[in-house]
Amino acid sequence: MPEIENSRVSRRQFLKNAGIIVGGTAVGSSFILSACKDGGEVTKEVTKTVQVTTVKATFVCPICSQEFESITALSSHLESAHPGEVETITKFVCPFDNAEFGSLSELKTHIETAHLTAAPLDPSAVTLNINGVNYLVKADAHETLAYTLKEQLGLTGTKIGCDMGQCGACTVLADGIAIYSCLKLTRESEGIQIETVEGLADGHKLSPLQRKFQEIEAVQCGYCTPGFLMAAKGLLRENSNPSEDEVRLALSGHICSCQNFKKTIAAVVGGV
């Protein structure tokens, strides 16, 4: 799938030409479940999630010609790199159709109305990088990364526990750093390399960390396990031979309601 470079085709048109359907089975989106009548079947209409490479549009700074991939990034650049000069710019060019506008906000309005059905740059179309693969999903503003992973992408390994950042079941790595996916908005998850538990193993071959968990049976009910694994992975990347105290600190954002800490901590102490 080629990237667009200075394309004159609108993003929506491009996607339509490519036969790609935008969106997934989003929470809150309109999907229909018409349930069974006697002798019938449960049917539903969903739109599919597909894997594509990132679609970009290029916004060029009129003062220094530096290129940016969003109007927001351009706006930020103008304020920090050319303070006070924005007023001198008389021409902003739309990357989709080369139309010209006298101010950044006029250009923004044009893009909103002429090229896309939704708000600026269709913020509901979100590109996520999960375990090295890009996905394009349609996400409501309130949707969290945890829900998107589970409901749209079918990556149900990440668990939702308390859903309020107090238990650690939903931990994923974001650019190598452990975060709670239940507190991370999907629309704020672009441009980040996200790793989930499904990415640890090589196919069906367990990673050394997972093998260690298995060998000492550091799993009881298993609900907290994915969260612990991801936090442990984040630790072991930084510190390959952690002490018991270092492990306890790194994993202190996790509740195990089976209270099987002894085994879980033991599995990580000393590395793999």
Added chain:
Amino acid sequence: MALPQFKILGNPDTYDEKTYPILLGKAQFTEDYLAGKKLWGACKHATIAHANIRSIDASKALQVPGIKAVLTYEDCPQIFSREVLFWGQPIVGIVADDWYKAQRAINLIDVDYEELPAITDPDEAFSKGDAAPLSGKRAESNIAIANHDRGNIENAVAQADLTVSYDQYWTTTHQHGPIEQYQATAYWLNDHCYVYQSSQACHGNQIAVVNYLETTANKVHCISRHAGTGHGARLSNWESGVAAYMSKAVNGAPVHFKCSKKHSMLFRIRQHDHRSKYTWSVKNDGTILGADVEYYTNGTGAGINTVFQHTWNIPNVRWRGKGAYINVPDRGAWRCVSDPPNGVQVSTALDKLAAELDMNPYELRKKNIMPVDMPALDPPNYYFAAKEVNECFETVAQESGYLSKWHKPGENNVMDDGRLHGIGIHCHHDSHGSVAAASNAALVLMKADGTCVISVGCTGIHNTTAQSKHFVAEVMGLKFEHVSVGDWANTDVTLDTGRHGGSTFTGAQSTFVTASLDARAKVFAIALTKAPFKDIAGITVDDLDAEDSEIFYTKDPSQRMSYRTAMSGAPGIAGYGIGWAAAGGGHAGGGLQRSIHGLPVGTKVNTTSGCASVVEVAVDPETGEVEVLGHWNAVGTGRVVFRKGVLNQIGSGSELQICQALYYGDVYDPLTGAVISSQYTEAQLPTTLDCKPSRHTLLPVEGDDHAGPLGAHGIGEPCVGSYACIMTAIFNATGKWVDTDHGAANPDRVLKALGKA
């Protein structure tokens, strides 16, 4: 059958096959099914302690796009009641295309209550008796009575050198707080209902759903493979019923009903809080002649409990138990049922007596513990199938160095850092071990290639499915990897092997042993028709045995064939077994399997298991913090089945009691009776920084449970005595008893006991 040398049971290399998909992130819990294909359900809770609902107005909610349905007592009275019995009771169900929309709808639904008098303090219920307002939880009285008598308490008082009474504090209530909230998913196809549930008792749940729906079992299909902890409190089938009705309300579309963290806290069961008054009649040398006990619980659990009843050699007992059923969230089964709070009550009362007599608590216990070969003191006066309590008590005292570390309460115990050292000891006969299992059943299916699949009808929370495999592999003589669990906790393909886990384990053991013996006999019969066995004159099935997946002639083991060869050409064999009760009535085949205490095989016995604990603490007198310095738990395991699993059980069960002792307690608003500790910040479970694994020593005490066919028995959840030990250890450290006031020994309560708050 003679007790074999075990190849599989206790083998340190065996494993739990369900761990593998969990580690891969592929194991599906309830919320993981039907990803992206479900509607969502939530509940509205009542904000009053006792009321009748006059009306519910959901019109504002139903106008919100995406809200699909609202259910009340008018739609499904089996699920939602018209009478509110506690603040937080679920009263309305909401179905929406987005869970947060359903949550927001909670405050868009108006409920008109007719307020009724409420009673939220159990002590008020006890003091006022029938003069207290009726809570509505019981028909005639708020108080349930549970009395027990043994011997003659007045004689004990007359013969004693000393009779002394101790009023005791309320132990904590404890809601498990599992990180998988209570939830279920249901959908319908025609008039068949399909439920994914996170419940311990798959088949029991199915029957409950059948009753909720007023339908038949062949039309209710339940799957309950993985559940996120909750041991003992994860028996609830209510969520399944809610999901089923919600789905029905949207024409059978899949609905995932989920309780929020707050709702899980509010309306799922918690462990009952206990208090007591122990009056001991005792000789000067510490021999206890009588115990006159007033026992009070919030909710159930007021009756005499094996922790007291089967541990102490006390000839005269008067037990007067009262349980108050009041307008607070329900109490009930929880991990270890009543054992931890019972343990606290009896152990604190014993340590008070020890202090009174200027005795070491170990010596006082040793003086009064039931000897190894003494039968239970109450009818039916059964002997104990295992010897464990004494062994566990001595093991834990030895390993912890209790005797060299003990000092008198609050004396000679200031540590270098200024904290106060304390140590506590406890032992008891656990209420677990085995229970009547005549209702449990299992299938062992031999495939045409000589491997085996077993039907396990209970959730895999605590390595249960793995344990069942061990019995089959051992009895069948198969290699461990030649037995698979396959699907489990699926009511369409499994039989009811009972509730998960330790509690019913001898039951499950007998279930799988009988099924294996049945399968084995059938396969051996086929083997006899093939070479080399068919050529051996006079050979019968009883001349065959098996090991490592090979069947051999016991009189000449070189005559052998693989299970694969035996099964080849056969379409498959099903071995069927039902469990037996080792105690009490029940199915033939129960009772002792091997002789103990000189009793014949078949004698009905008491199958409770034994355990003991020591905990060593440091109390910071300037902050009230209690740190566990050392923690020893000895648990009678019978013959160990799944060695790695046993260590998990002992470790986690005892750490959980530290949670009860030091962290968790409901926080109530006194004016409304509301439980307001709805998040982990106040409904506290400890973290890795609060637990230091290296301080914890696990001591499985192996032996032979003579009631179990293979000598194994359940170690419960296990119930141990860490909670009791912490309370007595704090006393040993400070000379003061902490008023836990329905909660934990949090630092503020410890400071109060020290007179610093």
Added chain:
Amino acid sequence: MDNITHVNVGSLSEATAELAKGKAEVIAGGTDMISTLKGFISDNLPERLVNIKKISGLDYIREDGGFLKIGALTTLTTIANSSLVKDKYTVLAQAALAVASPELRNMGTIGGNICQRNRCIYFRNEHNDFNCLRKNPSGLCYALTGVNRYHSIFGAMDGCVAACPSDTAPALVALKAKIVTTAKTWESAEFFGAKNEHICNLAEDEIVTEIQIPTPASGTKSAYKKFAFRKSFDFPLVSAAVVISGSDASIVLGGVYPAPRVATGAQDAIKGQTINEPNATAAGDAAVKGAVDLGQNKWKFQVTKTMVKRAILACA
């Protein structure tokens, strides 16, 4: 929280303009915002989230012109791990490390930590079952007649007795930090309050941009001691931030009042003295002079004394 809109902004002026539209709040780390929205804890929650994380130049730690300057979007993990902060502004590094859990520190920013909503058990109860005076002008305080075990020991601030939940707040006040916003520069001691749901006195369209801490004289010692029931996740029930600089002592308490509480009595008791056990103890005792028991929180007097003493001794 299904009714929110989400707006990305590229500049502070864009952000301010969005906030001025009303029913809008910034989202930085989101660790308080998202769980607050999910819990429907009040009727005053925003419907518009203004994402300021795309604004460049707000994530830094540097010394400049006699001040330590920290950008408002700097995460708590970055601050806790910074050798500069650990070395010269120790109390702040220790306070940042004490916040919540590793994941929350990775996501949470110092700007967010000082602007969060309060954590009273009644205030935080989901679905707004206790619509208290902090979120409802005609409401009352439930803690006064109910559970006040976790609450203020120095009485009420604007009628509220919830304890200040921020660990970094008392550290910043002890360091005499300034809080720079899009509108003005605040003295940190004036920044915190209980006028609304948040622990700060920001106007509705005002955004924190930078923390400025005057670089202390060399030889300054500082420490943060936190007390909570658990050693992770919990908000401070009592904490003490101490900065000893020459003959100057700055002692500020957390978890004992709706805002960080300057312990002037304790300061007077220890300043200019060589630190030892007796005078650290005396300072601890002085810190609770005038403390008020609400009925269930007298235990905090003892713990406050202890935290002050231990924080002072850590500066010896």
